[in-house]
Amino acid sequence: MRQRGIHLQYSFQAGGQSGADVQNPLFDLLSAVRDHGSIQHAANALGASYRHTWGQLKHWEDVMGxxxxxxxxxxxxxxxxFADRLLWAESRARTRMTPHIEALRAELEHVLAEALDGSQQVLAVHASHDLALPLLRQRAGASHGLHVDLRFAGSMDALRSLAEGRCLVAGFHVPPLEGRHAVFAAGLKPLLKPGRHKLIGAMRRTQGLMVAKGNPLALRQLADLPAHGARFVQRQPGSGTRLLTDHLCAVEGIGEAAWQSCAGIVEDSHVAVAAAVASGLGDAGIGIEAAARAFGLGFVPLIEEDYFLVCLADTLEHPAVQLLRQALASPAWRDALATLPGYTPHQAGEVLSLTRALPWWHFKTPRPSHRSDSGDR
Incomplete structure (x- = not known):
């Protein structure tokens, strides 16, 4: 069998681009044939002649063997x-890589912005995966002259990046809970220090169970998964959604053995979890409503959570951080959130007291459990 290699390239063009929209002529062609059911109609949709489209099909058959x-x-x-499998596999891989593609595009836009305008403010942000933050990056650049160098990581990894000086702002999310919440205290409290860190409000969003359309297993809470033998698509250890999963397991009294019976594959973003459920690789996963709707999935709300940005106290007056706060407080940010299901602005742009925003802070950090630290589930 002929060996085939993957060659990646990018281009600078007029206009913006977002998401994981990575163009490839082979998959554009296959999608057009699948969607239109004829080579002539596929050619029309692609703006090409029948002869050219037919020639391209033959070319790609020769390349792929x-x-x-x-x-x-x-x-x-x-x-x-074979073409069906190829198209499905490429779509799933591209979806899983969405946060990384966004990060690469942001880095290249940074390079272009620096070349065109050396006076533009640049802000490195490492943050837990979210669908609204790329919209914030676009609006901050368009209206405030701020280039947000956005890179997605788990909540705990983002906070570690801030501590190690690899970013100026980090993003993480937690529910607005009162009382002793051991999971969040164990995971986040060692990474945040009153007086040293300053929180900036960004938004509130809904997390819940992403399930197949129509919710065929009638899942209503996390405890229903082991009871129904459902396959659960997990998030990676260190992510805020993994902490949320551990928290909900504790609240609902789901034991380790019961949870192991339904734990399945691990993904590293909301859209990757949604894609796995949509493709039948799992029956449910915890994620944001906007990701579920984007993939035509059912959604069972479980909890609202606050998404915070955080910086060191001595950088709060940094010009780039000031521009970020202005972008968050702007009507354009409220309008952007209105386009995403399950999102609302909440204290956007405001500097918040860490101990007031995180009520569980006042309680002693519990000794880490094996389950919370290892991510073995």
Whole structure:
């Protein structure tokens, strides 16, 4: 079998781009044939001639060493099983890589912005994965002259990046809970210090169970998963959503053995979890409502949480941080959040007391449990 290599490239063009929209002529062609059922209609959709489209199909069949399309006179064109599998696998891989593609695009935009305008403020932000933050980056650049160098990481990893000086602002999320909440205290309290860190409000969002359309297993809470033998798509250890999962397990009294019975694959973003559920690799996963809706999934709300940005106290007056606060307090940010299901602005742009915003802070940090630290679930 012919060995095939993957070659990546990028280009500078007029206009913006977001998400994981990485263009590739092969997959554009296969999608057009699948969606339109004929080579002629696919050619029309692509703005190309029938002859060119037919030639491209033959070219890609030669490159891949596999038949891509089957058709007969008077019959609709169909993708071969190989082409179907290839298109599905590429779509899932691209979805899983969304945060990393966004980070790469942000880095390249940073390079271009520096070359074009050396006076533009640049702000390095490492943050827990979120669908609204790329919108904030766009609006901050367009209206406030601020280039946000956005990189996604788990909540705990983002806070470690801040402590190690690899970013100026970090992003993490927690529910607005009162009382003793051991999971959040154990995971986050060692990484945040009153007086040293300053919180900046950003938004409030809803997390819940992302399930197949129509919720065929009738899942209503996390405890229903082991009871129904459901496969749960997990988030990676160190992420805020993994901490939330551990918290909900403790609240609902789900033991380790019961949870192990339904624990499945691990993904590192909300959209990757949604893609796994949509493709049938799992029955449910915890994530934000906007990701579930984007993939046509059902959504069972579980809890609201606050998304905070945090910086060191001595950088609060940094010009880039000031511009970030202005962008968060602007009507454009409220309008952007209105486009995403499950999001609302909450104390956006305000500097908040760490101990007031995180009521569980006042309680002694519990001794870490094996389950919380190891991520073995």
């Amino acid at each position: 596999e038949k891509l399309v089957t058709w007969a006179q008077g019959q609709p064109a169909r993708l071969t099983p």
